[in-house]
Amino acid sequence: MYYYANMDRFCFFADIFNRKDFLMGRTAVLSVSTPETIFSVVYCIGMIAAFVIGAAELRKKKAPLYLRLMIYAIGCAALEAICTTVAIVCSSANDPSRTARLFSSIAYYIFLASANWGQIDGLVDERTPKTKKARLIALIFPAVVAVAAPFILIPLFSSKKIAFAIVLMIELIPLAIGGYFSFKHLLLPMDAVGIKKMAKPINISVIISMVLGLLYMASYIYIFKGKPLFSDIVRAAIMINTFFMMNSTVRGHRVWKTLV
Amino acid sequence: MENISLIFFISIIIPLCVACLVFDKRTRTNIIFLMIGIVACFFCGEFDGFLNSLLNESLKEFSVNVTPVVEEIIKAYPLLIYAFVFAPGRQKLMESSVIVGVGFAIFENIFILSQNAGSISIGIALIRGFGSGMMHSISTLAIGYGISFIVMRRKLFVTGSLAMLCVAIAYHSIYNELVQSPYSMVGFILPILTFIPFYFFLKRNEIKGHIKYKKGKDLIKQ
Numbered sequence: 001m002y003y004y005a006n007m008d009r010f011c012f013f014a015d016i017f018n019r020k021d022f023l024m025g026r027t028a029v030l031s032v033s034t035p036e037t038i039f040s041v042v043y044c045i046g047m048i049a050a051f052v053i054g055a056a057e058l059r060k061k062k063a064p065l066y067l068r069l070m071i072y073a074i075g076c077a078a079l080e081a082i083c084t085t086v087a088i089v090c091s092s093a094n095d096p097s098r099t100a101r102l103f104s105s106i107a108y109y110i111f112l113a114s115a116n117w118g119q120i121d122g123l124v125d126e127r128t129p130k131t132k133k134a135r136l137i138a139l140i141f142p143a144v145v146a147v148a149a150p151f152i153l154i155p156l157f158s159s160k161k162i163a164f165a166i167v168l169m170i171e172l173i174p175l176a177i178g179g180y181f182s183f184k185h186l187l188l189p190m191d192a193v194g195i196k197k198m199a200k201p202i203n204i205s206v207i208i209s210m211v212l213g214l215l216y217m218a219s220y221i222y223i224f225k226g227k228p229l230f231s232d233i234v235r236a237a238i239m240i241n242t243f244f245m246m247n248s249t250v251r252g253h254r255v256w257k258t259l260v
Numbered sequence: 261m262e263n264i265s266l267i268f269f270i271s272i273i274i275p276l277c278v279a280c281l282v283f284d285k286r287t288r289t290n291i292i293f294l295m296i297g298i299v300a301c302f303f304c305g306e307f308d309g310f311l312n313s314l315l316n317e318s319l320k321e322f323s324v325n326v327t328p329v330v331e332e333i334i335k336a337y338p339l340l341i342y343a344f345v346f347a348p349g350r351q352k353l354m355e356s357s358v359i360v361g362v363g364f365a366i367f368e369n370i371f372i373l374s375q376n377a378g379s380i381s382i383g384i385a386l387i388r389g390f391g392s393g394m395m396h397s398i399s400t401l402a403i404g405y406g407i408s409f410i411v412m413r414r415k416l417f418v419t420g421s422l423a424m425l426c427v428a429i430a431y432h433s434i435y436n437e438l439v440q441s442p443y444s445m446v447g448f449i450l451p452i453l454t455f456i457p458f459y460f461f462l463k464r465n466e467i468k469g470h471i472k473y474k475k476g477k478d479l480i481k482q
Contacts, residue, residue, distance in 0.1 A: 090441035099325050100433030107426035114419035
């Protein structure tokens with residue numbers, strides 16, 4: 001009954017397909033869709049496009065694992081966009097308490113952290129006293145996350161979104177780790193081989209995505225209050241940054257091939 | 261009336277147990293994984309019922325937020341043990357993960373279709389077979405792919421497994437959300453649409469994996 005009560009919201013898509021019987025054989029009545037629904041669909045398509053363009057690069061033989069992990073991360077970001085859009089379209093409201101989107105975000109940050117720690121860190125950080133300064137300064141990023149976490153989590157806990165807030169808390173861990181390594185690689189002095197130079201735009205985009213991720217988490221508080229505008233602005237920025245990340249990763253891969 | 265899921269479970273699992281005594285090692289392993297999938301589904305059904313009574317959420321909220329997490333973790337658990345204890349090859353691990361998913365889907369379909377015995381048809385059976393059946397296989401395959409990093413690169417094993425588990429949970433949740441919405445058909449088609457690129461991706465990696473594995477074996481022999 002709940003779904004049929006919200007049927008008019010879904011009729012937007014029925015009109016797109018120009019088929020009145022598109023929804024389970026029922027006569028659809030056209031209703032004006034909210035801008036948020038349209039934005040979510042655009043956001044979803046944009047993120048999928050970024051992933052598909054990046055994944056096309058994986059078709060080539062001997063794609064390095066770093067590139068693969070970065071593209072998988074972008075795929076997880078696209079999955080998050082799909083989760084959000086499906087929740088908005090199917091549940092007639094931007095209900096952020098869908099934990100699925102958080103799980104895809106966790107996967108996104110894990111892949112980013114894994115790419116920067118597992119693949120690049122051993123190559124660029126020689127663990128000498130020369131790089132110690134960069135290692136210490138980079139701790140600023142996890143410190144910022146630690147400071148921001150209570151401001152994000154306490155309002156969620158106090159509004160009884162406990163399960164959601166706990167999953168969000170888990171999400172902060174790979175975010176902090178990934179941000180630390182990207183920030184560190186950005187601070188390290190340039191090497192002779194050119195890996196750091198190649199990875200510089202990627203690291204910048206990763207740090208931006210981490211900061212935007214924090215802002216996105218903060219925007220959940222506003223969504224719960226019924227104010228999705230801030231979240232939409234952040235999502236637009238995430239989409240642009242994802243394209244930048246995909247572009248810099250693919251370019252970096254091409255530069256890397258010429259270096260090796 | 262007795263617990264219907266328990267009755268189905270017993271009637272399916274006993275013939276499979278008997279069959280295990282007859283088959284050779286490779287087939288037996290596959291049947292054991294099929295049984296593990298069925299056991300996982302039975303356990304999930306009981307555990308979900310228990311959790312639902314505790315959380316007091318609506319059925320839709322529960323199936324979108326909680327069920328995918330429980331089911332994917334329970335399905336991943338035997339695969340993790342298999343990877344650690346028996347250290348199988350990458351190809352074998354992937355096969356086993358698919359079989360666990362298939363076993364899970366078989367039991368789930370039997371249970372759900374029998375619950376709606378009055379209203380089912382061949383069409384619904386096809387939809388459930390292609391939709392739910394493939395969804396479980398794909399999500400377990402994704403977890404198996406993550407765990408298979410233990411064979412390739414141990415450093416990436418933990419991160420790969422965790423990330424792919426999260427991906428499987430998100431994918432499962434999207435499916436559950438779609439099939440309970442007016443776009444249920446999109447939900448049922450989704451696993452088929454996902455399976456096609458995933459199949460080609462695995463096919464490509466599988467060949468590479470075999471070559472690497474054989475080369476490794478040769479090197480050890482030398």
